[in-house]
Amino acid sequence: MYDQSHICRADHMAVSKASRTLRRRKRKGKTSQIPYLEREYIALSQWMKRNKFVQKRPYLSAAIFNSTGRGLMTRHSISAGSTLVSIPHHLLITPHTVLTSVGQHFTKWDKQLSSQQAMSIFLLAERQKQESSFWFPYINVLPKKYTTPAFFSETELNLLPQTVLSKALTEISKVHTAFKLATDFITCCWPELAPVLTYSDFIWSWYSVNTRSVYYKHDLCDQFLADHNYIALAPFLDLLNHSYDANITASFNVKSNCYEIQTEDTYRKYDEVFISYGNHDNTHLLVEYGFVLPNNPNDVVEFSFDSLLDIALRMKLKHLKEKRSVLLTGQFDRKLCCCSDGLSWNLQVVLRVLCMDWTELKNWKLVMQGGIISDQNELLTRTMASTLIKTSLGMCKENLTKFQGLHCDTMTEHERLAYDFICIERTTLQSALISVQS
Known part of the structure; x- marks a missing residue:
């Protein structure tokens, strides 16, 4: 699903974000703050600082942009070669996080879950805890729903062209299969979680992982890797939006023990900062992430x-x-x-x-x-x-x-x-x- 050279996530929004299904992007879009978002992001920032997340210049902050919605804004000019974001390992949600937190449930299961299934179930369990969850400040800023076709009504799905509809239905079928396996697992090994495992809950957690995760390979992930899908959720970093011409490098830095994004682009003060999810056409962007781009050079x-x-x-x-x-x-x-x-x-x-x-x-x-x-x-x-x-x-x-x-x-x-x-x-x-x- 993901490759090593690009971040793979999309930042869609329902309650917490204005609609941006069509992203009329200007690479240097100006910002317009929305006050009701501030409390959530102040809480996220404070939580990350308490847990040893230290931003070094250039500093980035959450903002609302006229052309893209929610994203990250630079407070200083940025030169090529700069590190945009550096997220400590202990603030990443990985399959290893799942193992160390609730591994007793997964070790009872005689089948193999994928990384995405395991992390989706973990998100639901943590969301249920509300403020008592370590991850609450992060989960609280996640979109309440997404704009991928899995959230479409049947009438809305039938508006799509046939070639896109076919791929969307294939993706939805895959999610149904994952939900069935997750239901079997929870019924057998984690019955107290059953009340929160409705289909609507599951597709929220599934697409929270699917649209926002980064490539991250770790040996301790192998227990879940039936699909060899090495992924992690990275708070704050996943606020970065996609631009097809963003020139970035994403990788885990063993020396700093952080997941880092470096850019080869330059930005002015107060510009929105972008990453690339990969060279994807609009069908892929719609089915996987829930948005389309006009003038997309990769579109077919x-x-x-x-x-x-x-x-x-x-x-x-x-x-x-x-x-x-x-x-x-x-x-x-x-x-x-x-x-x-x-x-x-x-x-x-x-x-x-x-x-x-x-x-x-x-x-x-x-x-x-x-x-x-x-x-x-x-x-x-x-x-x-x-x-x-x-x-x-x-x-x-x-x-x-x-x-x-x-x-x-x-x-x-x-x-x-x-x-x-x-x-x-x-x-x-x-x-x-x-x-x-x-």
């Missing part, structure tokens, strides 16, 4: 292999059975997508092969080397690409009709997120069509 629109075959049938292209076999054998049915600049390499290969005549098909491997088969093949390929994109634009138009009668100001947060996603997809397709036709 995906096509199914079957949709290409349907267009080939409509164009009355021949020998489709043989062409399908060739493409599936070479595993070219994957990564079929376009971006604003044009078509993916796999999509170009598939289109050219589908547009070949029988004689050309014998030399289909030439397209893997970037070779042009014939002028006729190129003409058909361009026509098929245009048809594919126009068909998808038609689907965007149809999807947008689902929002008729809804006003932007009265849409739910989830409705607005689905609407924004479709609008961004339409813009990407329009740019791709221009690229294909030029």
